[in-house]
Amino acid sequence: MRSAAPPVLLLDSLVKDVGPVTALDGRMMRVVAGLSMTAHAGEVTALLGVNGAGKTTTLECAQGLQRRTEGRIELLGEDPDLAGPSLRARVGVMLQDGGLPPSAHPLPLLRHIARMYQDPWPVDDLVQRLQIAEFARTNVRRLSGGQKQRLALAAALLGRPEVLFLDEPSAGMDPQSRQLVFRLIEDLRDSGMGIILTTHLMDDAERLADYVYIIDAGRVVAEGTVPQLLARQSAGSDDARTLTFEAAPGLSLGLPERLSLSEGRPGFYAIDGVRSPADLRSIAEAWEAAQLLPHSLAMSTPTLEEVFLDIAAESADRTLTEGGRK
Numbered sequence: 001m002r003s004a005a006p007p008v009l010l011l012d013s014l015v016k017d018v019g020p021v022t023a024l025d026g027r028m029m030r031v032v033a034g035l036s037m038t039a040h041a042g043e044v045t046a047l048l049g050v051n052g053a054g055k056t057t058t059l060e061c062a063q064g065l066q067r068r069t070e071g072r073i074e075l076l077g078e079d080p081d082l083a084g085p086s087l088r089a090r091v092g093v094m095l096q097d098g099g100l101p102p103s104a105h106p107l108p109l110l111r112h113i114a115r116m117y118q119d120p121w122p123v124d125d126l127v128q129r130l131q132i133a134e135f136a137r138t139n140v141r142r143l144s145g146g147q148k149q150r151l152a153l154a155a156a157l158l159g160r161p162e163v164l165f166l167d168e169p170s171a172g173m174d175p176q177s178r179q180l181v182f183r184l185i186e187d188l189r190d191s192g193m194g195i196i197l198t199t200h201l202m203d204d205a206e207r208l209a210d211y212v213y214i215i216d217a218g219r220v221v222a223e224g225t226v227p228q229l230l231a232r233q234s235a236g237s238d239d240a241r242t243l244t245f246e247a248a249p250g251l252s253l254g255l256p257e258r259l260s261l262s263e264g265r266p267g268f269y270a271i272d273g274v275r276s277p278a279d280l281r282s283i284a285e286a287w288e289a290a291q292l293l294p295h296s297l298a299m300s301t302p303t304l305e306e307v308f309l310d311i312a313a314e315s316a317d318r319t320l321t322e323g324g325r326k
């Protein structure tokens with residue numbers, strides 16, 4: 001169940017047109033096409049979508065960095081296009097390209113930004129949590145992508161924001177930096193901050209997100225908690241598993257209808273819909289009837305990546321059908 005408290009961000013039927021676009025003979029292009037979502041305090045809300053799905057544009061409209069074409073936006077209860085500096089001070093933003101001055105050094109930069117706030121987050125604490133000391137003597141221009149991201153995150157947190165926007169937070173990060181940043185995001189969420197992030201990485205969403213919106217062509221095509229989205233793939237049951245095994249190519253098995261056999265690469269099989277030990281017995285009986293002992297076998301639950309690919313394919317089919325009907 002999602003929190004009953006008012007959302008920290010509400011988007012209602014958001015539309016954003018950009019252009020005029022030369023490739024469209026000077027017409028406008030609809031990048032966000034009626035998108036609705038909410039994000040709550042103490043939760044990580046993830047916008048998941050392929051490159052170009054409209055995630056960054058959506059969040060830039062939400063932050064008041066781009067003007068919407070239509071729809072309603074409430075950020076901490078205010079319209080970001082009409083709000084003054086008091087709203088900005090309650091919102092932290094970490095942009096994909098960092099947005100940091102290239103000639104600055106990390107510590108003076110953080111101290112300078114901290115002075116803009118009445119009660120800033122102590123710089124030393126952020127430096128320690130994000131291990132910034134190890135690159136403190138390097139100017140922004142020479143930092144690696146992951147180091148820039150860590151510095152940008154520290155800068156976004158200095159004002160102790162109530163809402164934090166993160167655009168692709170793990171882009172360019174090595175596994176250690178990613179762990180560091182993810183642990184901090186989890187601590188921030190547990191302390192009650194509302195965190196909204198975009199990503200096209202399923203692992204990031206699976207690890208961090210309390211609620212996921214899957215975005216395609218500027219629209220929400222699926223939403224839910226990660227377990228809810230995974231259950232969707234298993235025909236509504238959280239318990240269904242897939243049994244994969246290797247055997248000679250071109251096999252056919254006499255399985256009950258509820259168990260479906262597919263062959264991916266030749267000789268690599270998957271049986272979807274395995275829900276009980278009785279299903280395993282049916283599979284073993286089918287193998288026995290075919291005098292087959294698999295070379296290897298494994299049981300797994302569907303991954304968010306499989307769900308995402310499935311939803312993306314459904315969405316593409318729908319777009320084609322709708323296009324065909326026009």
Ligand SMILES: Nc1ncnc2c1ncn2[C@@H]1O[C@H](COP(=O)(O)OP(=O)(O)OP(=O)(O)O)[C@@H](O)[C@H]1O
Binds near residue numbers: 018050052053054055
């Ligand atoms: N001002 C603009 N003029 C023309 N096209 C634009 C403009 N702004 C965005 N787009 C296009 O709109 C689409 C959505 O862009 P957006 O950056 O919001 O996607 P995204 O989901 O954040 O992608 P990524 O994961 O690559 O960051 C893209 O195809 C982009 O090229």
